[in-house]
Amino acid sequence: MGTSSNSNAELNPRTTRFEFSGVIGATFLSLFLPLFTVWINTRITPGALLQLDLVYYFNWAQSAHLWIPYLVWFVTLALLDVVLPGKWMLGTKLRNGKQLSYKINGIANSALLLLVLATRWQLTSGQMPELQFLYRHNTEIAVITILFSLYLATFCYIKSFIPGTLLALGGNSGNVVYDWFIGRELNPRLCGGLFDIKLFCELRPGMLLWFLVNLSCLHHNYLVVHGGAHVNDALLLITLMQSFYVFDGVLNEEGLLTMMDIVTDGFGFMLAFGDLTFVPFTYSLQARYLSTCTRDTGASKLAGIVLLMAVGYYIFHSANKQKSDFRQGKLTQMKSIATARGTKLLCDGWWSKSQHINYLGDWLISLSWCLTTGFETPLTYYYSIYFAILLLHRQGRDEEKCQSKYGKDWDEYTRRVPYKIVPYVY
Structure with a gap:
């Protein structure tokens, strides 16, 4: 018993170095970042639907119309992540000597999503009620993802106390708030190891929702602002550029297996909120802002923007x-x-x-x-x-x-x- 306890302490040493100014910083960021995300969305698109009473979002009878679509989105993507075909790859060797296997199936996931979108466009004659719903309730759904991130981080924190769990070196301080925020377990998994929560959240529900939020903005500008006759040129460009970035990341997900988020960071509220809320609801601010614009930017200015992104992408991609x-x-x-x-x-x-x-x-x-x-x-x-x-x-x-x-x-x-x-x- 004593030997087992000692070996576990050696494998999962107590965290002594704190990031973000420790407990105070973790508490501040856990409160400030969600509030900032909601605030900036209301400033970018004035008049956006938002129920300010927080109890509303905890009341299933009142907020089920927001919770159900998001839960269906998250759970469906999780199931597809498990059942769709893909290639298996080994991650970096962990400090316990093990290498985890990861299923890489971004191509199958992306192809299926685009097929569903194309089918819905055809069946609804371009009306796409799902995109209209997402656009109208954008900020309210952002609140739902904040609460979901809170629940998910809490689940992973509790799960990390299962005996034999490999902990993140930075998330084993013994302070509940700090470890919950930073992430206590290094690689939380479900379904006998088939479903890796951290890798899934990095590339599926948040990244692809970012793509859908941008599409909803483009759809609103085309259908509502311009009556189905035109679309703002800068909005079209930002949607295309960010869609390229999203799918480039999803289709090259194996590159994540050696990155800091996967290799060294635990999965807590910081990553959960960052992946599920911060990415889709702050990275899409340019599209939200342009969704109500009526005037075009012009080909010459947009060409310069494309050139800048091309240079950046060339450096980023070729270096990696x-x-x-x-x-x-x-x-x-x-x-x-x-x-x-x-x-x-x-x-x-x-x-x-x-x-x-x-x-x-x-x-x-x-x-x-x-x-x-x-x-x-x-x-x-x-x-x-x-x-x-x-x-x-x-x-x-x-x-x-x-x-x-x-x-x-x-x-x-x-x-x-x-x-x-x-x-x-x-």
Whole structure:
């Protein structure tokens, strides 16, 4: 009994380093971010339906018309994630020596969703009542996803106390609020391990709902604002650009298996809320803003925006592919630093420019989206500002982790690649 207890303590050591200023920061963010999401949606589209009485959303008799569609959406996607065909891949080796298997079936999920949308368009002669409902109740559904994230994070927190569970190194502080927010269990799974909650939430219900919210805005602008005769050119562009980004992420989901969210972070309210609420209801603000616009932006301005996104995507995609190919042993000619851990740190090609050159590409993409709204309001630029802060935070976390992991080898790496994100600037 004593040996088992000691081995468990070694595998799941107590968290001593706190992020976001610890319990105070976790509490603040758990309250502020949901309120901010609701507030900014009401500011972007004045007059949006919103029941301010929070009890309303807990009363099933009153809010069932909001809960049922969302639960059907989430559960259907979860079932499809389990039953649709896909290829199985092994994730990164965990500190207990195990490698989890992940089913990669983004292509099947995406194809089925697009088929259903095309069928509904045909059957409803373009009326699409589901999209009209989503547009009218956008902010109210955002509240539903906030509450669902709260329930899901609580479920995963309770589940993490099952004996033998591998915990996240950053979420085992012993403080309920902090661990609930950060995420206590590293890889919460259901159905005998067939359903991985964290990977599913990263790419399915939130990302695809973001796509649907944008479609609802495009549909409203076309059907209501322009009477089925026209659609705002900037709105069409932002819908196409973000749809490309969404499906590029969903179809290349295997890339997530080596990212920090999957490898090191626990699944708590921070990730649940981020995936299920923050992504669909704040990343879509540009489309929400443009959904009521009647005037067009013009081909020359839109061409510049497309060019900026193309440059950002080229940097982001080619840099990530280069690192992925290197890890798979395909680019042995590239310069690297051999570490004492037996791995190599790539410091050639894109990765000789900065330590996180892919972050720069990703941020340029975010800026291109915001530019579609012009300069009439700063609110639509929230995403690019927030994303810059997020990337800086991730870079700091990654640097601290790598310094601890590689020691002197990391010092040599930073000497060769001194810039963190933006070459010759930062």
